[in-house]
Each structure stands twice: as C-alpha cells, then as structure tokens.
C-alpha cells in the first residue's frame with residue numbers, strides 16, 4: 001500500500017503530544033497535549049468518509065466559506081481526498097524540529113466543471129516539540145487561460161471545551177461583525193468578551209491576529225494565532241440546530257465551540273502564477289500562564 005492509500009497520518013512529538021490528519025478533507029481530526037488530553041472536538045456521530053465532511057476537528061473551507069457563492073456550503077476541499085505531497089517546494093517551516101506532513105489538493109475534471117479554475121493547494125500540518133499545532137495553506141493559481149480567480153476561506157476549528165457556559169472568547173471586543181442569524185446584518189460587539197447563552201453564528205471582521213478561548217472549568221486557554229486571515233467566525237449551534245444536524249449529538253453543543261480563522265469579507269484574488277498563504281497556529285496553555293493580549 002502506498003502512502004496515499006492511508007486513511008490518516010499521525011504526528012507525534014517526543015514530549016507526548018500528537019495530531020492526526022485525514023487525507024479525506026486534508027482534515028485534522030485530533031490534537032492531543034503531552035498528557036494525551038484531546039483538544040479538538042469531533043462528534044460521536046461524525047462520518048469519516050465521502051461525501052459528507054467530518055463533523056469536528058479542522059475542516060478546511062475552500063474555495064468558498066458558507067453559502068457566499070454558488071458552490072456547496074463551505075466549498076469542496078473538505079470533502080475531497082488529498083494526497084501526500086512527497087516533494088513540496090521550499091516551505092517556511094515554523095520550527096525546524098517540528099513533526100509535519102505535507103498534503104496537496106488539485107482539482108479533478110469534475111471539480112473544474114463546478115469551479116473552472118486550476119489550482120494547487122499545499123497544506124502543511126506541523127506539531128512543535130511544545131505541542132503547538134500549525135497549519136500553513138499555500139494556494140496557487142495555475143490557470144493556463146490567464147484568468148485570475150477569487151475565493152473565501154476558513155479553518156473551521158472545533159475546540160473541545162468542558163461546558164459552553166464556562167467559556168469566553170477574548171480578542172474580538174469592539175469589532176464589527178456580520179450576524180449569520182440576522183441575514184448577515186452588520187453590528188458592533190459591545191461586550192468585554194463573547195459568552196454563550198444561545199445560538200451564536202457571527203463573522204467578526206478585521207480581527208487581531210490573536211484570539212483566546214478561555215475554558216474556566218478546565219483552567220485551560222486556547223490561543224489562536226493567524227496570518228493572512230483577517231476575519232474570525234464564532235459558532236455554536238445550541239440545542240435546536242444541534243438536533244437538526246444528523247451527524248451531531250443533541251447535547252454535543254455543550255462541549256464544543258468553533259472559532260474559525262477566515263478570509264470572508266474581502267475575497268482573496270490570485271492572478272495566474274500568484275500564491276496566497278494563510279496560517280493558523282494553535283496553542284493550549286494553563287489559564288494561569290495566559291497573560292491576555
């Protein structure tokens with residue numbers, strides 16, 4: 001069996017942290033700290049094969065976020081099978097001693113019928129010795145017809161939390177957002193931090209490069225750092241929408257929150273030969289170590 005026949009690749013670091021990446025979707029499905037504690041949420045009802053995207057982990061939304069366009073919601077990258085890229089071009093590796101895997105996605109003939117643009121999407125997933133998870137996406141326009149293309153994008157990360165009522169998200173206060181529950185009406189965040197008391201589905205615009213998700217019960221803080229991705233989506237489906245999703249347990253909304261590094265409001269446009277880079281870096285630290293901005 002060749003490496004591209006594998007279902008998933010496992011990255012391990014000497015101090016005990018690990019990560020799993022499915023070739024289906026180029027999808028990170030597990031990220032564990034050095035004690036073996038899982039940090040990402042994956043639904044007990046998740047399906048790990050086509051055509052549905054895996055419910056949890058880090059789905060990649062490309063070339064379209066949600067229904068901002070004519071493609072299926074969140075685009076098709078999350079439900080295609082990627083290949084291991086054995087010979088990637090020089091890559092800015094975050095730390096030279098990280099464990100990492102390189103994947104690649106190119107459109108098939110059928111993909112070109114629904115999105116008529118040729119591209120090479122290279123994804124590096126790296127785990128640092130300290131257990132930080134880094135995703136780097138490089139998307140290149142390989143159109144031979146001289147045409148540019150535009151896309152929207154998100155790393156749709158599902159964080160595993162103790163209880164949604166114990167969680168706050170910091171770093172998005174005073175920002176403008178589009179409210180997906182109000183026909184994408186534009187509002188301004190008023191609170192000191194985001195807390196969850198009902199369904200929430202918002203696209204925060206022009207956000208800082210660092211966002212924190214503080215889990216009071218676990219005394220753990222996730223720090224999200226991003227590059228090339230100005231926006232951030234915050235989503236929790238709450239009880240009613242949870243029940244409506246066939247691949248999501250009725251009560252699972254209590255144990256997850258999505259904070260998604262994204263490029264949505266301003267589409268990314270690439271001319272032929274041009275490349276875009278979007279980076280996500282996740283760390284999980286004891287809340288006592290986290291010193292805010």
Ligand code: BG6
Nearest residue numbers: 066073074156180201202233235
């Ligand atoms: C979020 C969107 O990013 O993804 C929500 O803001 C959407 O509106 C959610 O419901 C899940 O989408 P899907 O396609 O994975 O069920």
